[in-house]
Amino acid sequence: MxxxxxxxxxxxxxxxxxxxxxxxxxxxxxxxxxxxxxxxxxxxxxxxxxxxxxxxxxxxxxxxxxxxxxxxxxxxxxxxxxxxxxxxxxxxxxxxxxxxxxxxxxxxxxxxxxxxxxxxxxxxxxxxxxxxxxxxxxxxxxxxxxxxxxxxxxxxxxxxxxxxxxxxxxxxxxxxxxxxxxxxxxxxxxxxxxxxxxxxxxxxxxxxxxxxxxxxxxxxxxxxxxxxxxxxxxxxxxxxxxxxxxxxxxGLTRPYLAFLGAALAVNPALAGLGQLLGRPVDLLLFATGSLLMVPLVVARIGLLARHQAHSERLLRELATRDELTGLPNRRALTSHLTSVLDAVAAGRAPGMVLLYLDLDDFKAVNDSHGHLAGDRLLQSVAARVRAGVPGSALVARFGGDEFVVVLTGEPARTAPALVATVGRVLDDPIPLGDVLASGRASIGVASVEAGARRDVDGVLGEADASMYAAKRTRRADPAPC
The missing domain is CATH 1.20.1070 (Rhopdopsin 7-helix transmembrane proteins)
Structure with a gap:
């Protein structure tokens, strides 16, 4: 002061x-x-x-x-x-x-x-x-x-x-x-x-x-x-x-809730005590106090219910979102892929394409520039892929430097276009401060035709194998710098 x-x-x-x-x-x-x-x-x-x-x-x-x-x-x-x-x-x-x-x-x-x-x-x-x-x-x-x-x-x-x-x-x-x-x-x-x-x-x-x-x-x-x-x-x-x-x-603690409960009990307690002592009940106080208290209690319950719903929503998001990139995580991917495969098998979807991405130079970035640079690379790749693919596609972080893209559509037309799109958005180097890093990835593809029944592990395994085949090919014939 x-x-x-x-x-x-x-x-x-x-x-x-x-x-x-x-x-x-x-x-x-x-x-x-x-x-x-x-x-x-x-x-x-x-x-x-x-x-x-x-x-x-x-x-x-x-x-x-x-x-x-x-x-x-x-x-x-x-x-x-x-x-x-x-x-x-x-x-x-x-x-x-x-x-x-x-x-x-x-x-x-x-x-x-x-x-x-x-x-x-x-x-x-x-x-x-x-x-x-x-x-x-x-x-x-x-x-x-x-x-x-x-x-x-x-x-x-x-x-x-x-x-x-x-x-x-x-x-x-x-x-x-x-x-x-x-x-x-x-x-x-x-x-x-x-x-x-x-x-x-x-x-x-x-x-x-x-x-x-x-x-x-x-x-x-x-x-x-x-x-x-x-x-x-x-x-x-x-x-x-x-x-x-x-x-x-x-927020609320047990002693605090007990204190609030005691506060709400004051008017009924005063009325009951007056009756026990043979005194007339103060109807004016009882009526006015109740008219003021009841809306407040209802409003408080409404706030608690809204807070509870908000907390549950946050918990669901935490359980299904990758903290670093903000993309759906592996659990969310599995749930979504299960629903899509069921729709494809039942003929409600024209087919499905799954891309499995593994960054080619992520370990080199981590080793040369540190984990913070690696995290920024993952975030940039996630943002580019999410912005480049159709809005109906699911882009998820599968783990480490691996990402998965799921899109429904007729595989013969959807797969080539989706691979080309992802390859194009990752082709340009990614700036990480004073450093330019490669965001290129080896891409594996798995397709499911309409009416075919496949399980999640089988589709992911097929795309994973395709990705490793693409990575071996890229190592044998590296792209020019």
């Missing part, structure tokens, strides 16, 4: 200490302190948007408007406490808080979207765990407090929805902090901001005096913390890294 950032964070810490001290002086002072703290992120967001340094402009703009809404709410409260001795009520107070929190949360979404695309399963898990924590918070702490205060249904709904949203988003930001090494510092500041927001909400509810509408001083002090922690995240030099998600950590 550079000197400028250190100075900014030290200044924020001093401002936090001063505003917390102001909160102890009385109701008017503490509401004024929260309003003053609220102005700081508003200025920082406006400055970053003006300088075009915000990593998520849409999200930053939404948070700017949301912060302005909360500033209106907190200023209105400060004015009301100064004039009437109690916090503000009415449409402006309700709307400014609702708009402020809604837009702040909406603005945080663009920052998490890149992670949701790359780490969708982990983000869903984080939301599920966050919702479970919110359910515990509401069922054990906030809901009994609102029952004791005689709060209206609308107040309870507002409080519950806010707790669910903030805690779910906290889970997502915690996940970002876990995954994003480069952006961990600003992510942790955001986690601190959200935890403090929830703690302040709890404090306001638990210490609320129904007669005056005022709470203790310390929840207001806690309200200062998220506002300045938010600023600390915004001015951190690594905050642009939030736009560059890193690969997620390894």
């Amino acid at each position: 550079d000197r400028r950032t250190t100075t900014l964070h030290a200044s924020l810490l001093l401002l936090l200490t001063a505003l917390v001290a102001v909160c102890t002086l009385g109701p008017v002072w503490r509401y004024g302190a929260v309003a003053a703290a609220n102005a700081v992120p508003l200025v920082v967001l406006a400055t970053q948007l003006g300088r075009r340094t915000a990593p998520h402009r849409v999200g930053w703009a939404l948070m700017l408007v949301g912060t302005a809404g909360l500033l209106v709410h907190n200023t209105h409260n400060a004015v009301s406490v100064a004039g009437t001795g109690g916090p503000a009520h009415g449409p402006l107070a309700t709307a400014s808080m609702a708009v402020g929190y809604s837009l702040l949360l909406a603005g945080a979404v663009p920052a998490t979207l890149p992670y949701a695309r790359q780490d969708g399963g982990g983000m869903i898990d984080a939301v599920v765990i966050g919702l479970a924590a919110a359910s515990l918070l509401w069922g054990v702490v906030l809901q009994p407090a609102h029952v004791r205060l005689g709060s209206s249904t609308a107040t309870k709904v507002d409080e519950m929805v806010l707790a669910l949203l903030v805690t779910a988003l906290t889970g997502m930001v915690v996940r970002v902090a876990v995954v994003a090494d480069e952006a961990r510092a600003p992510a942790l500041f955001l986690v601190a901001a959200m935890v403090a927001t929830n703690a302040a909400d709890i404090g306001f509810t638990l210490t609320l005096d129904p007669a005056t509408g005022l709470s203790a001083w310390w929840p207001s002090a806690l309200c200062v913390v998220p506002l300045l922690a938010f600023v600390a995240a915004l001015v951190h030099p690594t905050v642009p890294a939030l736009a560059r998600p890193e690969p997620p950590p390894r």
Whole structure:
């Protein structure tokens, strides 16, 4: 962290200490302190948007408007406490808080979207765990407090929805902090901001005096913390890294699955415990929690199924592909050749031609220039043959410096054309850095007429024998250099 950032964070810490001290002086002072703290992120967001340094402009703009809404709410409260001795009520107070929190949360979404695309399963898990924590918070702490205060249904709904949203988003930001090494510092500041927001909400509810509408001083002090922690995240030099998600950590483990299972069991457990204790079941929480959890669980199962299908496809490819050249390997060749021979024997194909290629100078390249040059030669030969033969042909690496080409067609016409094509594409030298190497190969041919029944080993053996005969002929009468 550079000197400028250190100075900014030290200044924020001093401002936090001063505003917390102001909160102890009385109701008017503490509401004024929260309003003053609220102005700081508003200025920082406006400055970053003006300088075009915000990593998520849409999200930053939404948070700017949301912060302005909360500033209106907190200023209105400060004015009301100064004039009437109690916090503000009415449409402006309700709307400014609702708009402020809604837009702040909406603005945080663009920052998490890149992670949701790359780490969708982990983000869903984080939301599920966050919702479970919110359910515990509401069922054990906030809901009994609102029952004791005689709060209206609308107040309870507002409080519950806010707790669910903030805690779910906290889970997502915690996940970002876990995954994003480069952006961990600003992510942790955001986690601190959200935890403090929830703690302040709890404090306001638990210490609320129904007669005056005022709470203790310390929840207001806690309200200062998220506002300045938010600023600390915004001015951190690594905050642009939030736009560059890193690969997620390894997937599900048994303890992690057990933890997720426990999170999903929270709402039913709270309902069952309430019944055992003779308390009414909080149907609002149970219904809302279920409506939020079920789609998330279905989405998570869908991601797991897609990941499983992708893994199985990769395993199949690994089992049937040659790692060096990317061509089908010997196992894939055998499977394909079996199917083609069956079709030829049944008359469903007009015949088949198989070419067996063995590179003539591969050992010399390996011995003279090393195995890396030999590997590059094999890759170049594979690419040339694959590009030169018809698209319906199978080109496979049989092993070592041996390749096989399989093509259906009437043998009398197909075989000469296919041999000529392969010979032509391998005729020119192959550049391997500063070296030109020969990619020429001895080619053996095996043909199967329509209706003839042959087995895989017999056809490969015939082509192998033909290849060795061609190699002996080439050695006896080498091509001119």
